[in-house]
Amino acid sequence: MSRTPRPGPRPRVSVIVPAYNAMPELTRAIDSARNQTIGIGRLEIIAVDDGSTDGTAAELDRLAAECPALKVVHQPNSGGAGGPRNTGLDLARGDYVFFLDADDHLGPDALRRMVAMADQNGTDVVLGKMVSERGRGVPRAVFQHTQLRTDVYSSHAYSTLGPCKLFRRSLIERLRLRFPPCRNGEDKPFTAAAYLNASGISVVADYDCYHVDYRENGQNLTRTAVGLADRIDGMRALFETAARYTRPGTRRDKVMRRHIQWELCGALRALPREDRAEARGRYFPELRTWALAHCSDALFRILTAPERLLVHLLRADRFDDLMAVLGTADEDTERGLLVDKGRVYWLHPYFRDPEAAVPDACFDVTDHLPVRHHLAGAGWHGGSTLRVRGSAAVEGLDRDPEDRTELVLRRRESTDELRLPVTTGDGAEFAADVDIATADAGAPLRPGVWDLYLDVRAQGISRTVRFGSRHDDGLDINTARRVVAAGPGLRARVSPYFTTPYGNLSLDIGPAPQGAPCEVTEAVWHPSEKGTLVVAGRLLPPGSPARDRVLRLRAEHADGRVLDHPVRFAAGHPAGAFTARLSVRDLSRGRWTVTLALVGPGGTRGDGPSHAAPVPPPPRLPGARWLRRGRPYYAKPLTGNGQLTLELRVAPVRLAAALRNRLRRR
Structure with a gap:
């Protein structure tokens, strides 16, 4: 078949399928590509038969006769998957490239989600969640949560070097990337080079994008190529790639x-x-x-x-x-x-x-030395004391009677550290009391985010570990959120929560707004509606009924313009829980302050007094990007100046500055 570039509009994605003796799984793989919700008109599927002898070639020709978007190339066997992938790259015209192995298949909405993620965040590589129904190993750590924009140094992305990801084709061509001629492991140098030169990496973790499987005939290269003779060339290329694109x-x-x-x-x-x-x-x-x-x-x-x-x-x-x-x-x-x-x-x-x-x-x-630790619960013991219960022990070492475990509180983005004694019980069990009003040498805990650690000791050896990631199933830490008396005339908002992505325990402590109608418990970007901020909370005082309370999520521009958005209460919830959405994409450029406002009985600001509660800046709220009339815009949370209320800067992306930043990261 001719390898001359084909005329016509450029597809969004080129799906490249290397195939060698891939029956019967091949049909499912091709069907999963051509049935994508992104639409067959936005795809080209390039299937490369690498000298198959089992009917793969005939099946590809049959499928191509049914689907004009499927282009088939027949070539002599090259000895590995890299050769047919390179053939596909030589023919690819899409904005993005996705490599689909012939024995695997895509979730129906996979490519639409990954392309949207790359478009909205300007990233060059997108990892779609991988799953396996038949026991084949898949990476898990990197897919603990969706990441709009990350890199190999601050995520687990580098733990998965397989090529079954979405790559921006301009990156591949700029680097002149092709798969080296190795029988096994040829995919890792390719992916490593893309990672280390990408403008950014995105992770889609809320949808099963890629389904991996074993072939019925057991002929996966990863299973048959087990000797060092098959692996040494790929490993050599991988070390050379990592050294080429990093500095000591x-x-x-x-x-x-x-x-x-x-x-x-x-x-x-x-x-x-x-x-x-x-x-x-x-x-x-x-x-x-x-x-x-x-x-x-x-x-x-x-x-x-x-x-x-x-x-x-x-x-x-x-x-x-x-x-x-x-x-x-x-x-x-x-x-x-x-x-x-x-x-x-x-x-x-x-x-x-x-x-x-x-x-x-x-x-x-x-x-x-590993520390075995477990969080059993966190609840209030008295007016301002949060009691944390759990267990902890250093594995491999017996505890001496004089060994003492301590609960360590570290205030984020500062050098503040507090150590609190724990009361030990049977075995490794303990309880620790955090009195919000007196924990800091008799003074209240300062506002901010306090991360919880355990200093566990055995035989004079001290091991300090982050605490909370292992906890009882069904433990709802949100029930421990409270406004407490933190001193004479002083009230504090205490919000325990599990961090993302590792699930460790932290305390968010801030001043309780005087006369505030509600308390904010969470502010995050919606996982699928890009550019939509979701704010969750509950009415104050706790247990207040939702009736007769007209609450609005309010965005106020620096020039005084105000936009109110409706709040939805959870039906029958005893604490008056609610959620509200703010479409940041609809905001004009400038600086916007986000609050929750209790307005008059008629729901208008002119019908009576208005009381506002700040939406606190979340500890880790990334920016958001979207297209407006073809031009990229962004919303960036303003931090670093001690803000007690979430402020967003909305502006168009300065393309020259974005290009300089991209070049600087190379």
């Missing part, structure tokens, strides 16, 4: 940590399965080169003890010792710990063995 320092270490732990240490653990002469003469020298070139001393220190031991022996050119350690790795992981002079060491047979001559640092696990 903490950012490179963050990227290389994944490659040292997954690729390098994974290859080392595979050495015993290789021919010993081949392992010594072919693989060991190259793996050693990677360890010397890409594992900095700072990165070495944050590896786990087993990884440090392997990398040390590799860098020291000790092949026989490395193979001996690998041979007993399973049983050695069960060995105990030694506490010595305030440090904890793994009792590996090489630890302090004069003949082995391995530094103690390779066995130091002090900073890696």
